Amino acid sequence: MTEQHYPAGPAMVKIDGTKVRAIREQKGLTQLYVATVVEVTTDTVSRWENKRYPTIKKENGLRLAEALEVELSEILDAAAGVASTENDASESADQTHPSQDGNSAEGIFATDPWYHRPGHLSIFVVIAALVGGVWAALHYLSPEASISETTVTRVVSPHFIPGKPLPVFLKIANPSPEAVSIILKEEVPDDSTFTAAFPSSSGIIAGTVKWLTKVTGSELFYYTITTDPSFNGTLSFAGSVRGSNGSQPAEILGDVSTRTSLHHWADIDGDNRISDEEILRVYDLVANETPSALDLDLLEEMWLGEGYQWQPEQRQFSILP
Incomplete structure (x- = not known):
């Protein structure tokens, strides 16, 4: 697979929208997630997947592959490989063979550049x-x-x-x-x-x-x-x-x-008690939230008691009164 470069524009790649959609859905990714990583809109991702815009910038192709967590080659159109932007044939001819009548842009700039005029x-x-x-x-x-x-x-x-x-x-x-x-x-x-x-x-x-x-x-x-x-x-x-x-x-x-x-995760110094500083540290972290997974009620009981011990056989904490 070769890559060609033209002064007219950046390198382009032709992607296979069907592959893109299949990989995205297989990995449980949303179009919004992919669009955010690639820095495009969800409409653009949808058009790519529906093959309305099969040729895209190689830079976007690399970001798309990163979002899908695959190599770029895995989402390319197998028959197309890497392409590059190329001006319209007539425009290319004009650039390669500029007008000789002195009216081309090159001729005008060469004879009387505007930035050489007074005040410009x-x-x-x-x-x-x-x-x-x-x-x-x-x-x-x-x-x-x-x-x-x-x-x-x-x-x-x-x-x-x-x-x-x-x-x-x-x-x-x-x-x-x-x-x-x-x-x-x-x-x-x-x-x-x-x-x-x-x-x-x-x-x-x-x-x-x-x-x-x-x-x-x-x-x-x-x-x-x-x-x-x-x-x-x-x-x-x-x-x-x-x-x-x-x-x-x-x-x-x-x-x-x-x-x-054998110490509770909130018992930072591992002394088998929850100090004022340690419980305040937890509450500073969770702020106004009360995550049930953290079992803050148990933590408060430990703080109110004189200490705690972990009972490996019963797999539970015992709180010292």
Whole structure:
């Protein structure tokens, strides 16, 4: 498969819309999700799948393949391969054999360029400055540009009890006053099972929890996982966040691992009691939400008591009065 380049335009590829739709549906992806990753509209994705626009920019083809989590070659039209934009034959002929009567654009510019005429150069400079200023304002002040400043920090306890739900918190900080569209992905650790997410995720595919949403200011996402009760070891975390401005995915910051123990996940220092600081830390995270998966009632009972102990045989906590 060869690729040709023409000065008239960017490289293009011819995709197979039937393959695109089949892969998307097989992986449970929505057209909205694909459109957001590729940075086009859902109507455009629909036209691609219905073969109304089979030839697209190679750049969009690569993004489409990324959204579908396949190689570009897997969605190309097998008979077409890679194509490239080419001007209309008559336009190409005009460019290759310019008019010799002096009326062509090249002839006019060569004999009397407008920017050589008195006063026109200063006008050109002013216009260029205005255009540059507008572009800079749109580029740096638009809500989409703020994704480069949007950060996601993972907060997870240093330890957990195998077989019991473990919450993984994702703190999103968006300094822009405007809403920013993001795709948040979090890989479910090996040896663990995804059980719930808040807010509801856009789906879990190949062991990755995904959210497609808009965020304003500071927000909290979380999900819970469990392991087999017999599991003994460490879980490792990884994830990324991506905005709609074409930037590369940014790594999620914060905690990256947790290990098995006999202590409640909220008991950060592992002293078998829930201190004021520890319960306040949890409430600061969940704010006004009351996620049922976290069992905050049990946590409050532990805090009110003198301590707690984990009973492995009964697989439950006993609270010291």
